[in-house]
Amino acid sequence: MKTSRRLAIAGSLLLTATVAPFAGVQAAQAAVSCGYTTVTVDPLITHKGAGTPSQNNGLTSFRGRVFQLRTEPTFDYSQGNIASGYKSGDKVWIDVSENQGQSWTQCGPYYRDRTYFSYHKGKWMRVCVNVDGITQCATNGNKTGPGGSKWWDD
Template identity: 75%
Template sequence: MKRTAIGAAALLIVSSAVTVGTGGSASAAESCGYTTVSIDPTVTHKGAGTPAYNNGLTSFRGRVFQLRTEPAFDYSQGNIASGYRSGDKVWVDISVNQGKSWTQCGPYYRDRTYFAYHKYKWMRVCVNVDGYTQCATNGNRTGPDGSKWWYDD
């Protein structure tokens, strides 16, 4: 598929989200973004090849998860890269005010979220596995509560 066709497909975004303060949570599954599949061979993940960020990977209860990124169009996706089991949930938290409040895109009962636009936004991937929740423990920004986020300008 040519990049122009992919770019046009990116415009067909179906997006709804729940905005939540730092202490809140969203319970309903919400959609953000436009596809769950890789749209470009340049898809990688945040922190890849950077030991200071644990190569962008977070391990939790037998799963490894990451914030995948598609740099050509500035999109990111939460992904359980290994260890996924039926019943696991994954979502992406997005903040436009440096982690003071956020929009939760998900949760999704599968190994990945939809791709969401990340330019000028703070993003992190979170999972709920075996009834326990964990957000990524790496990122290039630190939120007001000490949590880690990824940011692209």
């Protein structure tokens, strides 16, 4: 039954890959895959740092918002998410690095409370937001990149 569920999830992800972006979503500015769907398809989705108090449980608070890098472990996808406090006009995106934070690609911004799911295997990722014209990236992660920025890897 677990295999059937995984196949159903994979089918859902593949089908949504061909769906046009939602209204108001800007195209990704990236060579890496910026993802497939904003829909949560797996009840096992969690977020990076969950249950790790030293990482603030993977949550970053900024200007009344709480954001996180959600993760779908079955197929190695992550999603930036404003978990609470979202207001119209807020932007969210994922920064992706394929060289341990030396350079990064921005997937987004998206004018909604979450990004598309993006494949994360072998990459460093962090979620960033722009609230009231001010940008903030996650202040937690299991890796430290140039300038002390925090990133999550898989």
